[in-house]
Amino acid sequence: MKNYQEINAPLRTIMTPGPVEVDPRVLRVMSTPILGQFDPAFTKIMNETMDMLRGVFQTENQWAFPIDGTSRSGIESLLSSVIEPGDKVLIPIFGRFGHLLTEIAERNRAEIHTIECEWGRVFNQDEIIEAVKRVKPKVLAVVHGETSTGCMQPLDQVGPACRELDVLCIVDAVATIGGTPVKVDEWQLDAVIGGTQKCLSVPSGMSPITYNERIEKVLNSRKKVERGIATAEDNLESGPTIQSNYFDLSQLQDYWGPRRLNHHTEATSMLYALREGVRIVLEEGLETRFDRHKKHEKALMSGIKAMGLELFNDFEWKLPMVACVKIPEGIDGDSVRNMLLEQFGIEIASSFGPLHGKIWRIGTMGYSCRKENVLFVLSALEAVLIRHGVKLNHAEGLQAALDEYESVK
Amino acid sequence: MKNYQEINAPLRTIMTPGPVEVDPRVLRVMSTPILGQFDPAFTKIMNETMDMLRGVFQTENQWAFPIDGTSRSGIESLLSSVIEPGDKVLIPIFGRFGHLLTEIAERNRAEIHTIECEWGRVFNQDEIIEAVKRVKPKVLAVVHGETSTGCMQPLDQVGPACRELDVLCIVDAVATIGGTPVKVDEWQLDAVIGGTQKCLSVPSGMSPITYNERIEKVLNSRKKVERGIATAEDNLESGPTIQSNYFDLSQLQDYWGPRRLNHHTEATSMLYALREGVRIVLEEGLETRFDRHKKHEKALMSGIKAMGLELFNDFEWKLPMVACVKIPEGIDGDSVRNMLLEQFGIEIASSFGPLHGKIWRIGTMGYSCRKENVLFVLSALEAVLIRHGVKLNHAEGLQAALDEYESVK
Known part of the structure; x- marks a missing residue:
């Protein structure tokens, strides 16, 4: 095998729609020696990050935490935790990432309904609301900022309409979070997925999400604690559980919440990076x-x-x-x-x-x-x-x- | 919201079975300014990391790359890419992480068969081989180093027996890789999952895996390229695809391979960390x-x-x-x-x-x-x-x- 040398990466000016240059303060914090995952000094950092994420998402939701994976891991965690086989999911497609939502929902065995418009345009909000009324889906999954076409779908009327029609509104705000308003509570969005490597200027590798109690109710109905760590009061029956273990939000919220139930080992250095990234966002305002x-x-x-x-x-x-x-x-x-x-x-x-x-x-x-x-x-x-x-x-x-x-x- | 200060983490002596102290060289390399994912300087780093991973896994396999997630993401990527609904999967359980394999295989709708022994013991290899002969599974999924009990399952006879019986042998070597021999080729293991935050002394957040052409054959039979990026020669039919998009190894190998098909955005800083971590392992020998x-x-x-x-x-x-x-x-x-x-x-x-x-x-x-x-x-x-x-x-x-x-x- 070759004798590989130290990384000697050229310094670039990165003007893509992501990944973009990482804030030097974020780069620096990743060199912090790590802590164990249940060290009180570390769980404090987890809680602080959750609190700051609420600020960035403009929400009072209890649940706001990162998924340990790249942006599409946040999308998949929400769709696979919420969608049960046969559930109707409506997806307005106006670029590549609408197709991605469809892909993921399909693999979760949803009954997919789509509306499409030409790449380069977005929907009139009424068109989406009409489709919601016609299809009566369990979930509307929609992209906020579509980087493939450079278009942004307004959602301030779509959210309230979904609420009124009792449809769960799940929004991919990977490209927009931290760069343009994503008003989770005001727009009545039930779940929102953000990205790190775009407007937050944190490296790719985590996906911050938030969701409200309407989503949590679905999660709790599908909850199953892992054998090997379950205690007497936990449900061990094989019911209609969430099809992914890694993306099972019902378990992840027990890890991020006060129960601190062991799931994965949190990605320490990336969490340090995310914490610093959202701290910079809130400092700037x-x-x-x-x-x-x-x-x-x-x-x-x-x-x-x-x-x-x-x-x-x-x-x-x-x-x-x-x-x-x-x-x-x-x-x-x-x-x-x-x-x-x-x-x-x-x-x-x-x-x-x-x-x-x-x-x-x-x-x-x-x-x-x-x-x-x-x-x-x-x-x-x-x-x-x-x-x-x-x-x-x-x-x-x-x-x-x-x-x-x-x-x- | 509170005015959060810079991270001020205490320096610990971490003597757990993971996560453990990160090598200072690895901490340092994460501060390197990032590169775009298709920058030739970056794809070179991807290739170098693959090459060094082959060395750590002691394999000539073409495929050796990290999954962007914590260790169980590597496990789930292999199990969900290989298992089709109804496939027989045999799992010898001798601690918590055997249960985890069962959990994940179950959620992939496998027909699960288990053999169990008391926590604190391992199986005689003959017992496992006998069970393989009896059950005739498609996959044997087994833990190598079970950190919950501090036991290590010998596999040098299990691998060749599986090969002879045409069973795919998938091994969780999260705890052992880089700390004790994991001879992928010599033991004829078809797929092996490693962890970063244990003997590699890299932070949690990536999971290096390797697999051979026997696994690849299964992946290729289930391959589907995403709509939105597929070209004319790609299969767009909804067949029996892999149930996760994020963990779909048939797509991931197109991203890590010469086709460089866009999937996720590679976790840049974590990849730098992994590259340095495996470089240190190979330097030490x-x-x-x-x-x-x-x-x-x-x-x-x-x-x-x-x-x-x-x-x-x-x-x-x-x-x-x-x-x-x-x-x-x-x-x-x-x-x-x-x-x-x-x-x-x-x-x-x-x-x-x-x-x-x-x-x-x-x-x-x-x-x-x-x-x-x-x-x-x-x-x-x-x-x-x-x-x-x-x-x-x-x-x-x-x-x-x-x-x-x-x-x-």
Whole structure:
């Protein structure tokens, strides 16, 4: 075997819709020597993280904790804990991640109902509410920020409508949490899944979730404590249990709650990272942070348009932290991305499915969302496109972005 | 909300059967700024980690990569990817983690067959082989190192017997990998799951696995690429797919393999940690590392016995990195553990199920497995037990351990 050396990773400017640059304070805290999982000093850190997550989710829910896995682990934990075989699940699809919800619900043997709209658009909330009334599902599962298309689905009326119709509303807010309002309680969302590696600027590997007592009631009806640790009062019967052990929220809440029932061994260093990440969000302040994301979005969009490029998602339903840029006719999108990486150390993203080869996606998320990064990506993109023979308005991009920054003080 | 401060974690001497102290080099590498998941600099790190994992697993298998989750995520990924509803699965149970295998297999709708032996014993390999012949399962799932009882199940004859009988042999080596031989190829094990937070001395949050082409054949027969990223040649039919999306190894191997098909976003910082952890293991050398674990085990056992305490697992099938100490009659085991933590900053573990309140478990794993820790835990245990009124041979424990260390140079 080769004699492998120490990691020697180049320093990148990461302007994708995730993973994005990790806040240096978060990187640093991961070097903290670990604690045992039931050490009182550690369970205190667990509780503090739960408390701060409630703040980020804008909720009074008791349950707000991370799943130990990447973002889709949070989605799967909720869907597989709530869906029983044959349950009707309605999924509005407006991009790749709506398909992902469908995939996961299907594997949990749900009866799937979908409504679809063209990639690049979102639904009128009434369309979703009408579908809920028609299908009468147990669960509506919907994406909030669809990074594949750069679109954001409004949900402030969908949540209350679901509540009234007694439908459980489960929302994938992986891309939006910490970058734009996700008002769990005000919008009456029953469960919400966040991501770490996007607007929270924490490495991938955890997925913070929250859910209310309506979801908890379903979990408790499916609860089964593991043999090997169950005590006399626990139900050991093989009933219609949750099909995953790892994602069984009825057990996970006993681990995160006062019973502290052993399940997995909490991912210590990642929890330190998440705690520091949400602490930074709350220190900055939610509104200030959301405004910051909007400010840099505006500067980036102005720069892109002034350069002479076209935005794919220049609509009121644009996801504030993802700019989707149309790849000019005849240009090889991947060649541009490669040159950005090789010459400038900048990473931007391509897209999926029908949009592959048609758009680039530039993220302005979390710690990556700052002035020097926006200005650097604009200047690099201009230079690389000129090298690729694209006719542009030379030097206009940076001027427009600077104008934008000056206009907001 | 409270104004939370920076993490201020006490420094502990962690002598449990996991999680254990993380190697300082591993702690440090997690502070490395991250890379994007498809950055060539990152996919190189993925490949290097796979290569080094093969070394740790002593295998030529193509597939050796981590699942992004704690140890049981590795177990669930293998069981849920391989087991189809109604498949016969045989599980020999000799402690808590055998029950866990049963739990997970059950939730994958297997037809479960178990054989059980008393906690504190293991099976004669012939007993397992006889059961395999009788049950004719598709899968034998078995724990190698059972930390709940401190016992290790020999498998060198079980593996070849399974191969001959065309049974898939899946082994939970979470506790043993990196601490004692786990000869995947020589023992003809079809799939093996390792843990990070034990003998590898990496934080919890990843689970390295390996499997051979016999397992891969099953995966390929159940493969389905996600809608939203599938291309024309991919199968989109809803067949008998794997019931988890997150743990679907047929997709995960396309992400870790040359196709680099997008699935989750790899947990960057944890991967850096794992890479450094396995690099340290290979630098030390497997045999040297296994010998080190045995040396400190011997010193710890000598000390415990010289003190006048009794070992619960003083057998040839003892798990080399876990000493199970009988709690003296009339002593509150948790009170002793609490005093160790509060006065000495040392953590040792209790146990589960029938052994709860009967034994303490002292781990000597990975970075925690070193002379100063062994001597410190012996001296602290003696002092605390004297404070609890236990009659002991004063000062004998340390002398016996020092004798042991001197005898091996």
